[in-house]
Amino acid sequence: xxxxxxxxxxxxxxxxxxxxxxxxxxxxxxxxxxxxxxxxxxxxxxxxxxxxxxxxxxxxxxxxxxxxxxxxxxxxxxxxxxxxxxxxxxxxxxxxxxxxxxxxxxxxxxxxxxxxxxxxxxxxxxxxxxxxxxxxxxxxxxxxxxxxxxxxxxxxxxxxxxxxxxxxxxxxxxxxxxxxxxxxxxxxxxxxxxxxxxxxxxxxxxxxxxxxxxxxxxxxxxxxxxxxxxxxxxxxxxxxxxxxxxxxxxxxxxxxxxx
Numbered sequence: 001x002x003x004x005x006x007x008x009x010x011x012x013x014x015x016x017x018x019x020x021x022x023x024x025x026x027x028x029x030x031x032x033x034x035x036x037x038x039x040x041x042x043x044x045x046x047x048x049x050x051x052x053x054x055x056x057x058x059x060x061x062x063x064x065x066x067x068x069x070x071x072x073x074x075x076x077x078x079x080x081x082x083x084x085x086x087x088x089x090x091x092x093x094x095x096x097x098x099x100x101x102x103x104x105x106x107x108x109x110x111x112x113x114x115x116x117x118x119x120x121x122x123x124x125x126x127x128x129x130x131x132x133x134x135x136x137x138x139x140x141x142x143x144x145x146x147x148x149x150x151x152x153x154x155x156x157x158x159x160x161x162x163x164x165x166x167x168x169x170x171x172x173x174x175x176x177x178x179x180x181x182x183x184x185x186x187x188x189x190x191x192x193x194x195x196x197x198x199x200x201x202x203x204x205x206x207x208x209x210x211x212x213x214x215x216x217x218x219x220x221x222x223x224x225x226x227x228x229x230x231x232x233x234x235x236x237x238x239x240x241x242x243x244x245x246x247x248x249x250x251x252x253x254x255x256x257x258x259x
Contacts, residue, residue, distance in 0.1 A: 046104060046177065048254035055094060055236070056083055056253040067091035067237055068132045076240075082108075085123060085240050085247035093129045093237035100258040103127075103180040103236065109143045110246040111173040117149040118142065121172070121248050122241040124159060127182045127199060129237035130217060130229060136237055137197060138218040139178065141248065144169040156201060156208040159218050164201075164208035175251070177204055181258075184233065185214075185226065193226035 040050035048054050055063045058081030064074035067090060074092040077084045109121035121143040126136035137158065144155035144167055151157070155176070156164030170176055179202040186195040193216075201209035216224035238250065 046106070046252060048104070049256065052104075052254040052256050053096070054254045056250065058082065058251060061092070063094055063096070064092045065095055067093045067129060067235075070095075076238075081251060083250040083253075085238070085249070087240045087242065087247055089240065091126075091129075091133070091237055091240050093126070093235035095235070097233035097235055098128075098182075098255060098257060099184045099233040101182050102256040102258060103178070103182065103253075104255075105180075105253045106175050106177050106251050107141055107248055108175045108251075109172040109248050112246045113143055113172050115243065115245045116147065118153060119243040119245055120147050121245050122239075122243045123248055124239040124241070125178065125180075126218075126237035126239065127180065128184060128197070128217075128231070128234035130231045130234055134218070134220070134239060136217055136234070137199075137214060138239070139180065139199075139201060141239075143172055145171050156203040158199065158209065158212065158214060160220065161214060161218065161224055162209060162212050164203065165210065166203075166206050166208055168204040168206035168208070170204060178202070179205075181211075185231075187226075187230040191228070191230040193230075196226070 042049050061074040061076065061078060061083070066072040066074060075089040076086045076092055105125060113120050123141040124138040125141065126138050129136040140153060140155055140157045140159045142149070142155045151163045152160055154164065154167065155169050156167065181200040183198040185193055185197040188194045197214040198211055199209055199214065200211050214224070216226040217229055218224060236255065
């Protein structure tokens with residue numbers, strides 16, 4: 001009984017101390033402004049919310065141009081609500097430029113793939129396209145279901161820079177999803193990076209890049225660096241990779257601009 005009484009006394013003392021350390025009123029820590037804007041969520045998972053910019057809805061490529069010539073409309077193939085890479089024409093990118101954003105994009109590798117490693121359905125989403133060709137920050141697309149390659153070049157990687165935390169890839173022929181939160185780099189007036197880029201990636205609903213900091217734009221050879229690469233808001237680019245495997249397809253692409 002003495003032990004029970006002692007325990008009860010300790011508990012009562014702890015509660016009293018906690019209350020003694022609090023001062024003021026609950027209203028002192030309640031915030032009412034600014035009020036967040038109202039965004040109507042999509043009726044079905046993966047569909048664009050009310051404030052999204054729809055980049056591809058299965059109908060046309062009105063939001064896209066050729067990367068190497070912005071005066072030329074995108075030449076990839078649209079059929080049956082699906083966008084398929086045309087490797088004979090080159091990369092495509094959005095007409096609009098974006099700073100910080102949330103991106104949703106779905107992609108599918110063809111069942112006819114026969115290559116291995118990097119020659120198996122290779123493509124990429126360049127989160128900021130900062131020049132012609134493959135210049136920018138690449139989120140790798142590849143068949144990574146039981147396909148061995150270097151781990152900083154598998155699906156879900158920030159190519160040659162950040163290894164994904166997991167491999168949730170589905171089999172070829174099945175639709176895969178990337179949901180991305182991109183924070184663009186900020187540069188000082190002298191062109192030096194002030195705040196590096198950061199990115200979060202969910203791959204098929206699995207977190208594979210957790211607010212990782214990037215060392216610069218993608219480099220195929222050598223280490224990434226921001227030196228001499230200052231830029232502002234940029235297009236989002238899709239890659240027509242030069243490997244010989246059958247081209248992959250995309251659908252349901254939308255973006256939400258973030259502050």
